[in-house]
Amino acid sequence: GAVVSQHPSRVICKSGTSVKIECRSLDFQATTMFWYRQFPKQSLMLMATSNEGSKATYEQGVEKDKFLINHASLTLSTLTVTSAHPEDSSFYICSARKGSVANTGELFFGEGSRLTVL
Amino acid sequence: LAKTTQPISMDSYEGQEVNITCSHNNIATNDYITWYQQFPSQGPRFIIQGYKTKVTNEVASLFIPADRKSSTLSLPRVSLSDTAVYYCLVGFSGGYNKLIFGAGTRLAVHP
Numbered sequence: 513g514a515v516v517s518q519h520p521s522r523v524i525c526k527s528g529t530s531v532k533i534e535c536r537s538l539d540f541q542a543t544t545m546f547w548y549r550q551f552p553k554q555s556l557m558l559m560a561t562s563n564e565g566s567k568a569t570y571e572q573g574v575e576k577d578k579f580l581i582n583h584a585s586l587t588l589s590t591l592t593v594t595s596a597h598p599e600d601s602s603f604y605i606c607s608a609r610k611g612s613v614a615n616t617g618e619l620f621f622g623e624g625s626r627l628t629v630l
Numbered sequence: 631l632a633k634t635t636q637p638i639s640m641d642s643y644e645g646q647e648v649n650i651t652c653s654h655n656n657i658a659t660n661d662y663i664t665w666y667q668q669f670p671s672q673g674p675r676f677i678i679q680g681y682k683t684k685v686t687n688e689v690a691s692l693f694i695p696a697d698r699k700s701s702t703l704s705l706p707r708v709s710l711s712d713t714a715v716y717y718c719l720v721g722f723s724g725g726y727n728k729l730i731f732g733a734g735t736r737l738a739v740h741p
Contacts, residue, residue: 561728605673607674619664622673
């Protein structure tokens with residue numbers, strides 16, 4: 513199957529700093545990537561849809577100025593958590609779909625990035 | 631987007647067959663049904679996808695009745711390593727369309 517890689521897998525930062533998480537599709541091009549957040553013992557919550565070359569589409573309740581998403585190329589999307597606070601501590605997961613709009617390509621997920629804000 | 635309902639948790643023993651049923655009463659004509667598996671601190675992993683009737687691959691089977699308002703993931707002869715959370719997702723799987731996760735089913739396989 514296709515590979516989606518995230519970096520870093522774990523990050524610890526101080527409150528008030530910004531953290532960037534990268535999501536790469538290693539062996540396919542992804543026009544669209546998705547960012548999810550997952551708290552302990554809970555399901556994945558979709559944060560935003562990242563579109564190559566255009567602005568991301570954020571889900572209701574997700575602050576676009578706090579969670580900056582950039583999709584500069586067909587293989588890379590980044591999520592920057594700005595001015596992080598302890599409540600932003602979570603497991604962030606990206607995903608990408610291999611294939612065109614017309615087919616039923618499966619969604620490939622990255623390994624996840626665990627953010628801990630002190 | 632169709633909402634899904636699954637049992638919160640299930641318990642099984644090694645070697646048994648496990649069937650997890652998902653309800654999706656509002657499924658749309660274009661929607662596909664996809665199941666994912668997630669281990670702690672890992673991203674979800676694709677298990678199987680189907681539109682109607684039965685689909686089988688090397689790890690699971692997916693049964694979908696004619697009305698498509700539910701689906702059942704069948705795991706044959708589970709092992710301890712199948713202990714995970716299983717998510718049923720419903721949506722059009724075409725490129726730009728997002729998939730929303732439900733609560734999932736936490737499966738515990740015991741020796």
